[in-house]
Amino acid sequence: MKENIKEIWNKRPLIISGPCSAETEAQVLETAQRLHATGKVNMLRAGIWKPRTKPGLFEGIGVIGLPWLQKAKAQTGLPITVEVATAKHVEDALAHNVDILWIGARTTVNPFSVQEVADALRGVDIPVLVKNPINPDLELWGGAIERLQKAGLTNIGMIHRGFSSYGNTQFRNAPMWHLAIEMKRRFKEMLMICDPSHICGNRTLLQEVSQKSIDLDFGGLMIESHIDPDNAWSDAKQQITPERLNEMLGDLIWRSENTSAQEFITALASLREQINHIDDELLTLIGQRMKIADKVGEYKKENKVTILQTNRWNEILERAVAKGDALGLSKEFIIRYFDAVHLESISHQNKVMYAN
Ligand code: PEP
Ligand code: MN
Numbered sequence: 001m002k003e004n005i006k007e008i009w010n011k012r013p014l015i016i017s018g019p020c021s022a023e024t025e026a027q028v029l030e031t032a033q034r035l036h037a038t039g040k041v042n043m044l045r046a047g048i049w050k051p052r053t054k055p056g057l058f059e060g061i062g063v064i065g066l067p068w069l070q071k072a073k074a075q076t077g078l079p080i081t082v083e084v085a086t087a088k089h090v091e092d093a094l095a096h097n098v099d100i101l102w103i104g105a106r107t108t109v110n111p112f113s114v115q116e117v118a119d120a121l122r123g124v125d126i127p128v129l130v131k132n133p134i135n136p137d138l139e140l141w142g143g144a145i146e147r148l149q150k151a152g153l154t155n156i157g158m159i160h161r162g163f164s165s166y167g168n169t170q171f172r173n174a175p176m177w178h179l180a181i182e183m184k185r186r187f188k189e190m191l192m193i194c195d196p197s198h199i200c201g202n203r204t205l206l207q208e209v210s211q212k213s214i215d216l217d218f219g220g221l222m223i224e225s226h227i228d229p230d231n232a233w234s235d236a237k238q239q240i241t242p243e244r245l246n247e248m249l250g251d252l253i254w255r256s257e258n259t260s261a262q263e264f265i266t267a268l269a270s271l272r273e274q275i276n277h278i279d280d281e282l283l284t285l286i287g288q289r290m291k292i293a294d295k296v297g298e299y300k301k302e303n304k305v306t307i308l309q310t311n312r313w314n315e316i317l318e319r320a321v322a323k324g325d326a327l328g329l330s331k332e333f334i335i336r337y338f339d340a341v342h343l344e345s346i347s348h349q350n351k352v353m354y355a356n
Contacts, residue, residue: 001125001155005099008042008079009127009155013254014193014220016081017245018045020235021058022065030227032072034242040249041242043100044069044078045222049089050234051106058233066096073099081129085113087120094124102129102222103144105161105173105198109133114144118151127155129222131195136163136176138183145187157191158183159222160213162199172201172238175209177216184217193220197238203229206240207248214254223248286341293345297352307349313342 001009008014017035022028028046035041046069050060069080079099084090085107093101101121107113108131121128128148133140141158148156160180162173184192194213196206210221226232226239240248259265300307317338324334 001127002099005079005127009100009157009191011042012219013214014043014191015041015249016043016045016193016220016222017041017225017242019226019232020047020197020224020239021050021233022046022048022061022068023233025068025071027227028065028068028072029075031225031242032076032078034227035225035245036076036078038242038246038249040246041078042220043081044072044076045081045102045224047234048082048093049085051083051085051104052234063092066092066098069098070096073097083107084117087116090117090120094126098126100127100129102159103131105131105134107131108144109135109137109140111140111143111147114147118147118153121148121153122151124153125155126153127157128153129157129159129191129193131159131161132163132179132183134164134173136179138179138186141183142186145190157193157219158187159193159195160199160218161195161197171199171205173199175199175212177212180218181216191219193222194218195222197222197224197235200238202237203240203244206238207251210248211252214252217255286344289341290345290348293348294352297349300349301353307346307353316342 019027019031031046032044035044046065048060048062048065048069050058052059066082069082072078073080081100081102082089082093082098083104084093084101085104090101101117103114103117107117130141130144130148133144145156145158158180160175160183162171162175163179165174180192180194184190194210196209196213199209200206206223210223213221223245224235224239225242225245226236227241229239229241230236232239297307299305317335320334320338321331324331
């Protein structure tokens with residue numbers, strides 16, 4: 001990898017911005033200049049080929065946009081990144097000295113496409129960022145990363161852009177933070193950045209979602225920006241001007257995962273000790289609860305009663321939600337927690353029922 005790209009790749013936070021789509025040469029150049037002027041952006045992004053849900057929408061300017069990006073790089077010094085989905089895209093991007101590639105959410109879902117891109121990159125020393133697949137499937141996300149690793153790529157990062165869900169929610173793509181956290185656990189040293197633009201789908205939540213990702217120790221952000229957001233040819237609702245981006249980045253509070261201040265370390269160690277202790281107690285109690293469930297299972301077996309008794313389950317939930325509320329625990333958490341406990345209890349009772 002070229003020295004200057006290595007330096008950018010290792011920068012934390014890594015801030016990537018630029019339009020959803022490259023539209024005209026003037027738009028690309030002006031965006032790059034205004035982003036560069038913020039002094040906070042490390043890399044310019046622009047979609048050249050756009051995977052659109054329906055035909056008839058703007059599907060990207062295509063290969064003629066690549067020289068515009070090269071020119072923007074020459075004028076500002078900002079390295080450039082584009083989305084690739086086919087071997088031809090890879091070939092064109094490399095021919096135009098694109099510095100970093102990314103794989104979009106609609107490509108990560110398709111192992112054929114990911115493999116095609118990986119094969120086209122065999123022997124090429126370029127960093128690649130892999131967006132999560134549109135559906136919440138971590139195996140698919142991890143599988144895409146493994147395909148690239150098998151092709152010999154060593155600089156791979158992840159972009160969390162949220163997951164598509166049916167029906168209207170507050171977000172265009174639900175963040176499901178726990179899934180990104182799990183990927184960070186599976187790929188420990190790997191860079192993970194957040195794309196709040198595609199999570200939010202609008203401008204109002206951008207700051208909040210960006211801050212949340214920073215608090216979860218993400219390594220950077222990819223945010224869409226446009227010189228005239230309302231008139232963007234794609235994703236108009238979620239884009240912001242470079243100046244607004246500058247303000248937003250200035251307002252974010254960057255935290256580091258570790259600090260060397262002794263007092264902090266001691267206080268944290270003591271609190272973690274308490275948490276470990278409580279977790280141990282909770283597990284012991286849950287174990288005891290399951291032993292009681294086993295006994296209930298035995299009685300049900302002897303008396304030929306079904307395992308699931310809906311009324312009893314509703315009663316448990318109602319009690320727990322009320323109690324949880326008084327303790328400052330959200331209804332959502334209580335339901336998720338009790339669902340998990342209940343499933344485990346059913347599986348225990350099942351074992352008892354079908355034991356010889
Ligand atoms: C994009 O970055 O413009 C894009 C198409 O994003 P995603 O793959 O996350 O939908
Ligand atoms: Mn977009």
